[in-house]
Amino acid sequence: MIDIKFAEKDTKIMSQEPLIIPSFQELQNIMDSCCSEDVEAALHADHVGIKGLAALLSPLAHDYLGQMATRSQEITLRRFGRTVQLYAPVYLSNFCTNRCAYCGFSAENKIDRRILTLEEVEQEVDILYKRGFNHILLVSGEAPKKLGVDYLEKVALLMRGKFAAVSIEVQPLSTEDYSRLFRAGITAVAVYQETYERGIYDQVHLAGQKCDYDFRLETPARCAEAGMREVGIGALLGLADWRLEGLALGIHLAWLRKQYWRTALTVSFPRLRPAAGGFAPLLNVSERDLTQMVFALRIFDQDVGLLMSTREEARYRDGMLGLGPTRLSAGSCTAPGGYANADSGGEQFSVGDERSLVEVCAAIRKIGLDPVRKDWDCEFQVGKS
Amino acid sequence: MLEIAGRKFRSRLFTGTGKFSSSEVMRQALEASNSEMVTVALRRVDLNDPGDDIMQVLDREKFFFLPNTSGARDAQEAIRLAKLAKASGGGNWLKLEVTPDPRTLLPDPIETLKATEELVRDGFVVLPYMNADPILALRLQDVGAAAVMPLGAPIGTNKGLLTRDQVEIIISQAKVPVVVDAGLGAPSHAALAMEMGADAVLVNTAIAVAGDPVAMAIAFAKAVEAGREAYKAGLGTQGSEASASSPETGLGFLR
Amino acid sequence: MEIIVNGENKNIDSGTSVEGYLKTLDINLETVVLECDGGILKRDEYPVRILKEGSVLEVIRFIGGG
Ligand code: SF4
Numbered sequence: 001m002i003d004i005k006f007a008e009k010d011t012k013i014m015s016q017e018p019l020i021i022p023s024f025q026e027l028q029n030i031m032d033s034c035c036s037e038d039v040e041a042a043l044h045a046d047h048v049g050i051k052g053l054a055a056l057l058s059p060l061a062h063d064y065l066g067q068m069a070t071r072s073q074e075i076t077l078r079r080f081g082r083t084v085q086l087y088a089p090v091y092l093s094n095f096c097t098n099r100c101a102y103c104g105f106s107a108e109n110k111i112d113r114r115i116l117t118l119e120e121v122e123q124e125v126d127i128l129y130k131r132g133f134n135h136i137l138l139v140s141g142e143a144p145k146k147l148g149v150d151y152l153e154k155v156a157l158l159m160r161g162k163f164a165a166v167s168i169e170v171q172p173l174s175t176e177d178y179s180r181l182f183r184a185g186i187t188a189v190a191v192y193q194e195t196y197e198r199g200i201y202d203q204v205h206l207a208g209q210k211c212d213y214d215f216r217l218e219t220p221a222r223c224a225e226a227g228m229r230e231v232g233i234g235a236l237l238g239l240a241d242w243r244l245e246g247l248a249l250g251i252h253l254a255w256l257r258k259q260y261w262r263t264a265l266t267v268s269f270p271r272l273r274p275a276a277g278g279f280a281p282l283l284n285v286s287e288r289d290l291t292q293m294v295f296a297l298r299i300f301d302q303d304v305g306l307l308m309s310t311r312e313e314a315r316y317r318d319g320m321l322g323l324g325p326t327r328l329s330a331g332s333c334t335a336p337g338g339y340a341n342a343d344s345g346g347e348q349f350s351v352g353d354e355r356s357l358v359e360v361c362a363a364i365r366k367i368g369l370d371p372v373r374k375d376w377d378c379e380f381q382v383g384k385s
Numbered sequence: 386m387l388e389i390a391g392r393k394f395r396s397r398l399f400t401g402t403g404k405f406s407s408s409e410v411m412r413q414a415l416e417a418s419n420s421e422m423v424t425v426a427l428r429r430v431d432l433n434d435p436g437d438d439i440m441q442v443l444d445r446e447k448f449f450f451l452p453n454t455s456g457a458r459d460a461q462e463a464i465r466l467a468k469l470a471k472a473s474g475g476g477n478w479l480k481l482e483v484t485p486d487p488r489t490l491l492p493d494p495i496e497t498l499k500a501t502e503e504l505v506r507d508g509f510v511v512l513p514y515m516n517a518d519p520i521l522a523l524r525l526q527d528v529g530a531a532a533v534m535p536l537g538a539p540i541g542t543n544k545g546l547l548t549r550d551q552v553e554i555i556i557s558q559a560k561v562p563v564v565v566d567a568g569l570g571a572p573s574h575a576a577l578a579m580e581m582g583a584d585a586v587l588v589n590t591a592i593a594v595a596g597d598p599v600a601m602a603i604a605f606a607k608a609v610e611a612g613r614e615a616y617k618a619g620l621g622t623q624g625s626e627a628s629a630s631s632p633e634t635g636l637g638f639l640r
Numbered sequence: 641m642e643i644i645v646n647g648e649n650k651n652i653d654s655g656t657s658v659e660g661y662l663k664t665l666d667i668n669l670e671t672v673v674l675e676c677d678g679g680i681l682k683r684d685e686y687p688v689r690i691l692k693e694g695s696v697l698e699v700i701r702f703i704g705g706g
Pocket of ligand 1: 096097098099100103104105106107140141142210
């Protein structure tokens with residue numbers, strides 16, 4: 001097998017500091033320049049460049065979905081073995097000072113708001129610990145005055161030693177704050193750009209710190225700088241053209257790889273789900289589209305962790321097992337305090353897969369994969385002080 | 386155009402100046418190669434027979450001198466040679482070589498990393514010769530190496546790109562230019578390295594000991610150019626059996 | 641008195657400067673670098689630096705190398 005390598009142009013994009021994501025028009029031009037030979041080449045290459053990714057995301061690849069599945073499965077199996085990682089989100093707070101048109105936590109929505117006390121956090125994580133989870137994702141809205149680094153540090157210390165991995169998905173922080181949280185035991189950060197298309201970004205981010213596209217874009221780099229073991233990026237599907245979104249995501253991913261070789265990377269593909277506020281997706285992204293995007297990114301980056309949350313239905317998540325995704329959430333509740341108290345209101349979005357961890361594990365085992373809940377112990381991490 | 390530490394090079398063939406039968410043959414071969422960067426070593430002058438002077442033979446307008454630290458067995462010796470090279474008018478560029486094993490002349494990764502760090506701090510532009518170890522390449526890059534020079538095969542063996550898979554990883558990961566050094570015994574080896582996306586190659590023995598060094602220098606120049614062109618053009622794939630009509634078995638769950 | 645130049649013992653008159661000694665050799669001063677007793681000598685030091693008994697002098701220059 002011979003490779004198609006990053007072309008010279010790719011190298012230029014990858015070496016810029018800071019990263020500038022090409023405009024969607026430029027991305028469209030790259031995609032328009034692809035032919036079906038590019039799709040075939042990308043399907044057989046060890047290293048796929050930006051053009052190859054564009055080809056795999058393009059309408060031309062539509063007819064190759066079967067082969068993309070085979071290739072994606074082959075790569076995933078070789079790189080990750082017969083395993084699937086599992087995690088559960090813990091919603092710490094649904095206070096948010098931002099207004100994002102698509103989100104149930106958006107400041108203007110009239111929902112029950114609360115922030116968990118440390119005791120309540122302990123209760124929630126204990127339940128998940130007993131259920132057998134080893135990887136927790138701490139989620140909150142963005143309200144730095146109510147939920148700041150001090151709070152997060154306390155939560156991290158409280159969980160330390162009990163869990164293998166603790167990720168956070170909260171407001172963007174400074175490098176120093178990320179270092180502090182790393183030392184407290186936080187292993188990973190997820191921060192999604194939501195959309196890489198600036199016009200639409202401005203259109204859906206109505207108020208708050210999140211309106212600053214560039215600050216958000218630079219956040220994953222700050223996490224890596226601070227020594228986080230893993231950084232997750234992603235885009236909300238249903239805002240801009242998913243094909244170009246996927247291409248921008250791939251560029252962001254490749255750039256992070258080039259700049260921060262010590263950091264493991266993951267990508268999420270959240271499709272917009274019904275939420276308070278009644279926001280309708282700006283455009284429809286079908287299961288088939290989502291699938292093509294997952295396969296394209298897997299073929300583009302053989303080492304990236306691919307996340308699949310409970311936004312998707314059980315049937316779809318089971319079908320995708322082993323084909324590309326490497327990490328699934330399970331038994332998720334998206335309202336603060338929702339594990340201890342089943343009727344906690346104020347959820348971020350409604351879940352599509354309501355099965356318990358046990359059920360999800362059974363489904364994973366059924367197709368011959370091993371559900372692993374652990375690949376590190378945050379107790380081991382030291383960090384630079 | 387290739388750029389290292391702000392300096393541009395039209396030719397991606399770097400050449401060594403050792404092992405030629407005479408200074409005159411060397412001059413002719415290097416001029417024929419179109420190479421713009423030549424490596425030179427530092428040695429004691431033979432007081433009884435000073436012989437010809439390489440500085441005199443090569444036109445320094447045409448050739449950029451890259452002094453090496455050949456012979457150094459640890460970081461300290463290399464740093465001493467680096468300072469001497471700078472004092473001899475060699476500028477602040479350096480091909481760092483630390484080779485404790487006189488048999489294989491393989492580079493010492495630990496001493497190389499130490500020396501790179503210190504020399505960068507002292508303002509040198511350091512191009513370390515290294516084994517084709519991807520993590521070492523990144524560590525050297527992190528401490529400020531201006532390029533990395535992984536070996537294709539042990540020096541002087543002419544065995545070609547034995548380290549191909551490792552070099553491939555280095556090329557895909559490194560931010561700094563990658564110059565494949567040592568072991569390239571034939572123009573085809575150089576072409577392969579360039580097709581893979583190496584930024585340049587360094588050739589010495591294969592040209593110096595060829596039956597006709599001038600002709601061989603030309604052959605290498607062509608191979609390097611061809612390899613680069615092929616890389617830019619985007620190589621096709623071999624044995625593609627992809628066809629758009631393959632069934633979507635396994636995707637029946639999609640709605 | 642004796643000095644060591646490039647590893648060889650050499651007899652010279654005492655009071656000889658570095659430059660004075662170098663002139664007895666058939667080399668181009670522009671292309672060599674000198675190290676005297678472990679320190680690199682600058683060009684303008686050649687005439688004023690007087691060699692001492694047992695001084696270790698290294699006369700170095702670029703040669704061919706890969
Ligand atoms: S997406 Fe995040 S920042 Fe925006 S409203 Fe929701 S919780 Fe707040």
